Structures are given as structure tokens and as C-alpha cells.
Amino acid sequence: MTESFESLISGIDLKRLPRHVAMIMDGNGRWAKTRGLPRSAGHSEGVATVRRVTEFSSDLGIKYLTLYAFSTENWNRPQQEVDTLMYLIGWAIEKELPDLLRNNVRIHLIGDIQRIPEEARNKLLNCAAATSHCTGLQLSMCLSYSSRWEITRAASLIAKDALNGNLSPDEISEEVFNSYLHTAQTENIPDVDLLIRTGGEVRISNFLLWQLAYAELFFSPLLWPEFSKADYAEAIRDFQNRERRFGKTGDQVNQQSSMSDT
Ligand code: FPP
Numbered sequence: 001m002t003e004s005f006e007s008l009i010s011g012i013d014l015k016r017l018p019r020h021v022a023m024i025m026d027g028n029g030r031w032a033k034t035r036g037l038p039r040s041a042g043h044s045e046g047v048a049t050v051r052r053v054t055e056f057s058s059d060l061g062i063k064y065l066t067l068y069a070f071s072t073e074n075w076n077r078p079q080q081e082v083d084t085l086m087y088l089i090g091w092a093i094e095k096e097l098p099d100l101l102r103n104n105v106r107i108h109l110i111g112d113i114q115r116i117p118e119e120a121r122n123k124l125l126n127c128a129a130a131t132s133h134c135t136g137l138q139l140s141m142c143l144s145y146s147s148r149w150e151i152t153r154a155a156s157l158i159a160k161d162a163l164n165g166n167l168s169p170d171e172i173s174e175e176v177f178n179s180y181l182h183t184a185q186t187e188n189i190p191d192v193d194l195l196i197r198t199g200g201e202v203r204i205s206n207f208l209l210w211q212l213a214y215a216e217l218f219f220s221p222l223l224w225p226e227f228s229k230a231d232y233a234e235a236i237r238d239f240q241n242r243e244r245r246f247g248k249t250g251d252q253v254n255q256q257s258s259m260s261d262t
Helices: 028-033 039-060 072-076 079-102 118-130 147-163 174-179 182-187 229-240 250-261
Strands: 020-024 064-071 106-110 138-145 194-197 216-219
Touching: 028 039, 039 064, 039 079, 039 229, 064 072, 064 079, 072 079, 072 138, 079 106, 079 118, 079 138, 106 118, 106 182, 138 147, 138 182, 147 174, 147 182, 174 182, 194 229, 216 229
Parallel strands: 020 064, 020 194, 064 138, 106 138, 194 216
Antiparallel strands: none
């Protein structure tokens, strides 16, 4: 029997939700291998988890969810696996479009989208365009993405603007640099509050390095296809038990929060 939404969210303070949750979906291959199945079966099962975390984020009222669906480094996987993943991503996004629209979920594409094979790319672009009016959950798919790619691209765009006289080197602040990142250019996506990585590895793997500067990190030993709504809820409760200091002292943070309560 599946748990009700009310019991899943018990203990979660709905007024202190993370604004932006990002996820590294790891463990599909191992999930399949332990069952004697091809890796592609793990990716297919992984799509069901994408659906679960999207639905739960939307029901909870989380504003931004960003998923690491395919990294720049993933292009180096066996061609057959790359082809399967591209097919699966295109198929899933097309199939889910009516539900995304019904739930007011907007799709954003982050990464070097031109590298995605045409058929999958068209389905992704079509979904992004069709949901562009949606104001609920802002769901970003990072595809052919790596943070170093994004930061290098930003540096190149800044250099071009400086050369053509649109930007003076003295104007390059953190805020200005941020505005050249793909996440900012796509939808002014804010910094990540909570990063969840499944699959037992404890690393960031070239994902949103700039945007994760003050994120709380949650590493789950579960493989991505196993990750349930209850596991997601646990990560949010864990997030809410952390003290986010942003470089300040604990006393300063406590003082600030008691002032904002009044
Ligand atoms: C990592 O697991 C997972 C990926 C490289 C792909 C994730 C993609 C999906 C779940 C499908 C996404 C679908 C949509 C609609 C975005 P792994 O293969 O590295 O697992 P392993 O570490 O066990 O080998």
C-alpha cells in the first residue's frame, strides 16, 4: 500500500521548504546489474523515480527542481547506452507532457542541447515550449551538461561582451558573472538549497559547482530506481534540521531568525 501524502509529509515544516532542490540520479546501472538485467532496464526504471520526485516536489510546493539527466562525460559511455538514454529521455518527456501541463510544471533545458540527437532534442524543445506558460514547479533537465562547461561558456560570453564594449572588466561582480551562467539565462534559477545524490557515492561530479556554494548536501545509499517519496521526505526533514549559517556565526543566525519571527 502506498503511503498517503499527509503521512509522507509528517514532520516537514511547509513554511521552510528548500526553494531549489537539485538531484544527481545515480545507480541505475547497478540496480539493473544486481537483477541480471541490461543497464538500459535500470534507466527505464529510473524514469519512474523522475516521475515520483517531480510529483512530490510539485505537491509539496517546491519551486525549483533540477535533475542531472545526462552529463558531458556521459557521451563517453558505450554508444548503445547513449542511444538508449537519448531515446528514453525523448520518449519520457513526450509521454509526460499532458501530466506536466495538468500540474502546471514548466520544463527548462540546461546544457549543450545542440549536442542531443535531433529526434530527442525536438521532443525536449517541444515540451519546453509547450510548458513555457506554466508557473508551478520549474523543472530543469541538465542534459549534455557539466559545470565546467557552463562556467567556461560564461567566461567566453563575458570576454566577448568585454571585447565588443558591452561590459567593462570592473563591472564583473559575482552577480554579473552569475547572470552569464546557463541556469540564470534560462530562468533566473536561484542557488541550490538542497542537493540529493543517490547511489552511495559521495561526490559532486561536475554538477552546478557555482550554484551549490551554500547548498546542504544529502547522500543516499539507495540506487536511483529505489528512491521513494518517503526517502525524499526524509532528505527534506534532514535539511530542515540543519543550521544554515552562510558564513555567519550560530548566534548571528539565531538573532536574525528571532528578528524575522517578530
Ligand atoms: C546514472 O546512473 C544515471 C544516468 C546517467 C542517467 C539518468 C537518466 C534517467 C534516470 C532517465 C531520465 C529521464 C528523464 C525524463 C530526464 P548510472 O548509469 O551511472 O548507474 P551506475 O552508477 O549504477 O552505473
